[in-house]
Amino acid sequence: MIRILTTAAAAALAAVALPAHAGELYGGVYKHAVDTPFTLDSGERGVDLQLGCRLDPVLPLARIEPYVFGSVNTAEGGTDLVGVGVSRKFGLGGVYLRPGVGLVLHNAPETRVSSTSGLRTDLGSRVLFEPEIAVGIAIAPRATIEASWVHISNARLFDSQQNPGIDMIGLRANLKL
Numbered sequence: 001m002i003r004i005l006t007t008a009a010a011a012a013l014a015a016v017a018l019p020a021h022a023g024e025l026y027g028g029v030y031k032h033a034v035d036t037p038f039t040l041d042s043g044e045r046g047v048d049l050q051l052g053c054r055l056d057p058v059l060p061l062a063r064i065e066p067y068v069f070g071s072v073n074t075a076e077g078g079t080d081l082v083g084v085g086v087s088r089k090f091g092l093g094g095v096y097l098r099p100g101v102g103l104v105l106h107n108a109p110e111t112r113v114s115s116t117s118g119l120r121t122d123l124g125s126r127v128l129f130e131p132e133i134a135v136g137i138a139i140a141p142r143a144t145i146e147a148s149w150v151h152i153s154n155a156r157l158f159d160s161q162q163n164p165g166i167d168m169i170g171l172r173a174n175l176k177l
Contacts, residue, residue: 070083
């Protein structure tokens with residue numbers, strides 16, 4: 001039921017934003033819970049399917065683009081999420097860099113403890129920070145592809161001893177509208 005609500009919320013957010021100021025649609029496939037120095041093993045696995053929409057820049061001179069997205073994990077009990085944020089694209093010749101930062105709402109368990117280490121592996125709060133960065137290249141006049149890293153965590157604000165977080169690394173395709 002939660003997964004259906006998460007997917008419906010992501011679709012609703014994208015649908016509300018599309019008619020007025022949609023700049024770009026994107027979709028991607030990510031490896032879920034990649035082990036990096038920014039995370040602890042949450043015990044989750046699977047693949048994430050992400051769908052989102054970037055809006056036209058809200059500050060045209062700064063070229064800051066708001067975005068909304070949803071991500072569904074394919075594994076049983078995996079974390080799904082919906083989020084909002086802002087990003088900016090920096091051109092570097094034929095490639096570009098796109099950093100972003102946002103907030104997500106997720107459906108991971110409120111309390112989870114690792115059976116092997118005894119450490120808590122829950123995410124600390126329902127609302128998490130979502131920094132991300134992508135490197136992309138144009139493949140057609142209106143289409144680009146990006147390799148991206150998305151991180152979700154509480155930044156130790158709700159548990160100063162631990163911040164498991166989840167990192168997702170994958171590819172996404174973007175279509176300029």
